[in-house]
Amino acid sequence: MKFGIMIMRQWKVSNKLFQNHWKILGLWLGLRKCSKSTCDLSGFTETLLELCRSRHFVSGDEITQDMLVDGSFNYGHLGMELKRNLATNWWDSMVLSREQVFGMQSPHQLKVNQNSDKSMKLMDVATLQVALDKKDANKEGSVSLKDLLKEYIILRPNLLQGAFREYTTSLNLVNRKLPFGLAEIGVCYQPIPSSKYSTVCNAVRTVEVELASLVWFSSPWTSGRWLDYWVRQRLLWWRKFARSPSSFTAIDSQDNDGIKGTALYFTFPWGKEPIETLINLGDKDLLREHHGNKSSLQGRDGRRTVVPHVLSVSGNLDRGVMAFLCDSLQLTEKVDSKLRINQKKVLKLHPFLAPFKVALDMGKGPTIELRQVCEGLFQELVEKKVTVWPGYLETMHMSLEQLSIKYDEMGVIFTIVVNETTLENGLVQLRNRDTTMKEMGHISEVRDFLIKYIRES
Incomplete structure (x- = not known):
C-alpha cells in the first residue's frame, strides 16, 4: 500500500514533466517524416519553390506553380546541371546504347508545309503595325494582311519534321532496313493557355520547352508491338531515377486530332501532368512531307518492302526536371527541447542526376x-x-x-x-x-x- 502511495505521489510531482515528454514524443512520431502524401500540398509546393530559388535550381523571384508546370522559367546554376544530367542519361539510354538509333540535329525554323496553321509563327511587330495603320486609313483595304502574313517564320512545336526530312538519308545509311530510329534533343515552341487553371481563358501564350524525341520507323504490322515496347522501356527509364517509382504512370491518351497513344504522367503535388507522349502516327505525315513519293520511302522488313509507320516518343525535359525535384524532396520535422518544430529539407536526387x-x-x-x-x-x-x-x-x-x-x-x-x-x-x-x-x-x-x-x- 505504501509502495502504491509513493508511486502516486511521484506521479503528481512529475506529471507536468511526464506530459511534456509525451507531447514531445507525440510530435516526434507524428511529424518525424512529412511526405507529399501527408503534408499540406500547397505547403509542400511553397517549400519546393523556395528551395529551388534559394539553392539556384531556378532563377527569378516571381516563380509560380504555372511556371513550374509549363517550364517557363530560367534555370539557375544547379538547375542547369540537373537538366544536363537528365538529357545526358536520356541520350546514353536512347542512342549510345542502341544499334538502331542515330542522333541528329535540325534547325528551329520549319519549312512551310500543310500543317503550318498549327505552328507558331514569328513576325516583325513594326511591319505588322504599319500594315494595320494603312488598312485603317484605307477602308477598302489596299494592303492585304493575308499576303503580309505569308512572310512569317515558323517555329517548330515538336521535332517531327526534322526527322521526316532526314528519313531518306538515314534509310540509305541502314541499307533500307527497318526498323530504325532518329533521336534529337532540342528547343521547341508550344502554345498553351495563359492560365490553364482558370475556368474561362481564351488567350494563349507561347512557351519554350526542351524536348527529347525519338522517331521510330517500323513496318505497319510490327508498329503496335513496338509502341508497347517503347512504353515499357520509357516507363522503366523514368522510374529508374525515382525515389517513388509509382509516381510515374502510363495512361492511354488521345490528342485533339483523334490520334491514340500513351502518355506517361508524373503525380505532382498539384495533380498529374504528362511528361512524355508516345503515339503511332501511321504513314500519313511521312508521305505528306515527301509529297507522296512512296518509292523513295520504302524500306525492307524481311523480304517485304513497305512505307514505314512512324512512332513518336517525345519527352518534356523541363517538366522532367521538376518531376525529379518533387520526387526527391524529403521533408523531416524535428522538435527541439523548447518544443519548437524545425523542418529539415533533403534533396535525395539519384546519383546520376545530382548536379x-x-x-x-x-x-x-x-x-x-x-x-x-x-x-x-x-x-x-x-x-x-x-x-x-x-x-x-x-x-x-x-x-x-x-x-x-x-x-x-x-x-x-x-x-x-x-x-x-x-x-x-x-x-x-x-x-x-x-x-x-x-x-x-x-x-x-x-x-x-x-x-x-x-x-x-
Whole structure:
C-alpha cells in the first residue's frame, strides 16, 4: 500500500514533466517524416519553390506553380546541371546504347508545309503595325494582311519534321532496313493557355520547352508491338531515377486530332501532368512531307518492302526536371527541447542526376595549407569526371551542421571536410547525404571510394 502511495505521489510531482515528454514524443512520431502524401500540398509546393530559388535550381523571384508546370522559367546554376544530367542519361539510354538509333540535329525554323496553321509563327511587330495603320486609313483595304502574313517564320512545336526530312538519308545509311530510329534533343515552341487553371481563358501564350524525341520507323504490322515496347522501356527509364517509382504512370491518351497513344504522367503535388507522349502516327505525315513519293520511302522488313509507320516518343525535359525535384524532396520535422518544430529539407536526387556529387570544404586549421589540399583533391576528382562543389572557396565560415543543411538542400551526395588532422595524418571526414553517417578515412581511400561509387551507381 505504501509502495502504491509513493508511486502516486511521484506521479503528481512529475506529471507536468511526464506530459511534456509525451507531447514531445507525440510530435516526434507524428511529424518525424512529412511526405507529399501527408503534408499540406500547397505547403509542400511553397517549400519546393523556395528551395529551388534559394539553392539556384531556378532563377527569378516571381516563380509560380504555372511556371513550374509549363517550364517557363530560367534555370539557375544547379538547375542547369540537373537538366544536363537528365538529357545526358536520356541520350546514353536512347542512342549510345542502341544499334538502331542515330542522333541528329535540325534547325528551329520549319519549312512551310500543310500543317503550318498549327505552328507558331514569328513576325516583325513594326511591319505588322504599319500594315494595320494603312488598312485603317484605307477602308477598302489596299494592303492585304493575308499576303503580309505569308512572310512569317515558323517555329517548330515538336521535332517531327526534322526527322521526316532526314528519313531518306538515314534509310540509305541502314541499307533500307527497318526498323530504325532518329533521336534529337532540342528547343521547341508550344502554345498553351495563359492560365490553364482558370475556368474561362481564351488567350494563349507561347512557351519554350526542351524536348527529347525519338522517331521510330517500323513496318505497319510490327508498329503496335513496338509502341508497347517503347512504353515499357520509357516507363522503366523514368522510374529508374525515382525515389517513388509509382509516381510515374502510363495512361492511354488521345490528342485533339483523334490520334491514340500513351502518355506517361508524373503525380505532382498539384495533380498529374504528362511528361512524355508516345503515339503511332501511321504513314500519313511521312508521305505528306515527301509529297507522296512512296518509292523513295520504302524500306525492307524481311523480304517485304513497305512505307514505314512512324512512332513518336517525345519527352518534356523541363517538366522532367521538376518531376525529379518533387520526387526527391524529403521533408523531416524535428522538435527541439523548447518544443519548437524545425523542418529539415533533403534533396535525395539519384546519383546520376545530382548536379554535384561531392562538396569539398575546410574545417579548422591553417587556411593556406588546407586550401592547397582541397585544390589538389578537387583536380583529382574532376579529372575522373566527378562533379565537385568547391565549398572551400567560401569566405564566410559555417559550422559543420550548417554545411550539412546547405549541401542536403543542394542534393550533394557526399561532403568531404579537410582539417588540421588531414595535414597531420591524411585523414578527412566523409559524410553521406542519405545515411547522415560521418566517417574518417584516408584522403586517398576516400577519393578512390567516391570515384568507384559514382561510376557504379
